[in-house]
Amino acid sequence: MATTVFKRPESMSTNITHYCPGCTHGIVHRLVGEVLDELGLRERAIGIAPVGCSVLCYNYFNIDFQESAHGRAPAMATGIKRTRPDTIVFTYQGDGDLASIGTNELIHAANRGERITTVFVNNAIYGMTGGQMAPTTMPGQVTTTCPMGRDVQTMGHPLRVSEMLATLKTPSYIARVAVHKPSYVIEAKRALKKAFQYQVEGRCYSLVEFLSTCPTNWAMTPSQSTKWLEDTMLPYYPLGEFKTPDEEE
Amino acid sequence: MPRVTIEKDRCKGCSLCVEACPQQVLEMSLDINVKGYFYARPVRAHHCIGCRVCAITCPDVAIEVAVHGTLYHYFDY
Numbered sequence: 001m002a003t004t005v006f007k008r009p010e011s012m013s014t015n016i017t018h019y020c021p022g023c024t025h026g027i028v029h030r031l032v033g034e035v036l037d038e039l040g041l042r043e044r045a046i047g048i049a050p051v052g053c054s055v056l057c058y059n060y061f062n063i064d065f066q067e068s069a070h071g072r073a074p075a076m077a078t079g080i081k082r083t084r085p086d087t088i089v090f091t092y093q094g095d096g097d098l099a100s101i102g103t104n105e106l107i108h109a110a111n112r113g114e115r116i117t118t119v120f121v122n123n124a125i126y127g128m129t130g131g132q133m134a135p136t137t138m139p140g141q142v143t144t145t146c147p148m149g150r151d152v153q154t155m156g157h158p159l160r161v162s163e164m165l166a167t168l169k170t171p172s173y174i175a176r177v178a179v180h181k182p183s184y185v186i187e188a189k190r191a192l193k194k195a196f197q198y199q200v201e202g203r204c205y206s207l208v209e210f211l212s213t214c215p216t217n218w219a220m221t222p223s224q225s226t227k228w229l230e231d232t233m234l235p236y237y238p239l240g241e242f243k244t245p246d247e248e249e
Numbered sequence: 250m251p252r253v254t255i256e257k258d259r260c261k262g263c264s265l266c267v268e269a270c271p272q273q274v275l276e277m278s279l280d281i282n283v284k285g286y287f288y289a290r291p292v293r294a295h296h297c298i299g300c301r302v303c304a305i306t307c308p309d310v311a312i313e314v315a316v317h318g319t320l321y322h323y324f325d326y
Contacts, residue, residue, distance in 0.1 A: 001317070002315040003315060004314070006305070006313060006326075007314075016309070019308065021262055021263040022263030022265060022308065026309050027307075027308050185305050185306065186324055223264065223265070
C-alpha cells in the first residue's frame with residue numbers, strides 16, 4: 001500500500017498562486033501551512049496579509065485572514081491578539097512592506113513584546129510595483145529606480161532587519177533563514193515551527209526572515225536567481241538565530 | 250517503489266525540481282500545460298528514491314510523493 005509522504009498541507013487551499021514561476025513565496029506559504037497543520041493551529045490561526053506581492057495571500061490559505069494597510073500588519077495583529085488572546089496571530093510581510101513603510105510598526109510591536117509571529121520575506125526588491133529599490137536591495141544591484149545600481153554613498157547600505165531587532169532588550173525570537181535550496185528549506189521550517197511554538201506558549205514576539213528570490217524583477221532565470229542569492233545575499237545577510245527568549249531569562 | 254506525481258496544470262515550469270533531484274528523475278516536457286508553461290514530468294520514475302527533495306523545492310505545491318512500504322529517510326521534514 002502506498003503511503004503519501006508529501007502532499008499539500010490542509011491549511012492551504014487548492015487555488016493556484018499568482019506568483020511568477022520560480023518565486024519562493026510559494027515555498028514560504030507552504031511552510032506556514034505545514035507548520036500550522038503540524039502544531040494543530042488551523043482553527044485558531046488568524047493571518048494578516050500585507051501589501052505587496054503577497055497581498056492576495058488570503059486566497060491560498062484555509063484559515064481566517066485579514067488584509068491590512070501598507071506596513072500596518074503588526075499594528076493590526078497587536079489589536080487582534082490583545083482582544084482575542086486565545087488566537088494565533090501571524091503577519092506575512094515582504095521587505096517593502098515591513099522594512100520600508102512599516103518599520104515603525106514592526107519595531108514597536110517587537111519592543112512591546114506582542115505575542116505575534118511575523119513571517120518576513122526578504123527578496124531585496126519591490127516585486128508587485130515593478131522592481132523598485134527596497135531598503136534591503138544589495139549594493140550595486142540594478143532596479144528600475146536605481147538603473148546604475150544601488151550606490152551606498154547616496155542610498156545607504158541594505159537594512160539588516162533581524163540584527164536590528166535582536167538589539168532590543170525585550171525577549172523575542174529572531175531568526176534568518178533562506179528558501180532557495182531544499183536543504184535550506186528544511187532548516188527554515190524548523191525555525192518557523194519554533195517561532196509559532198513560542199507564540200503558542202505565550203512567551204514572546206517572534207520573527208523569521210526568509211531570504212527569497214524574485215526571478216522576474218532580478219531579470220534572471222529561477223536557477224540563476226538561486227545562485228545570485230547564494231553569492232550576493234548570503235554573505236551580507238548571515239543565516240541563523242539572532243535572539244531567543246531563553247538567553248534573556 | 251516511490252512514486253512522484255506532478256499535477257501538470259499547477260506547474261509553472263521554473264525547473265527548480267529538475268535541478269534539485271539527485272537521481273535525474275524529472276525533466277521538462279516539450280508540451281505546454283493549460284497555463285502555457287513547459288511543465289516538469291517524471292521520465293525515469295524507476296530511479297526515484299522517494300527523498301521528497303523535488304516536492305520540498307516546488308514553489309507551487311504541484312508535486313506529491315508516495316512510497317510503498319517502510320522507507321528510511323535521511324532527514325525529517
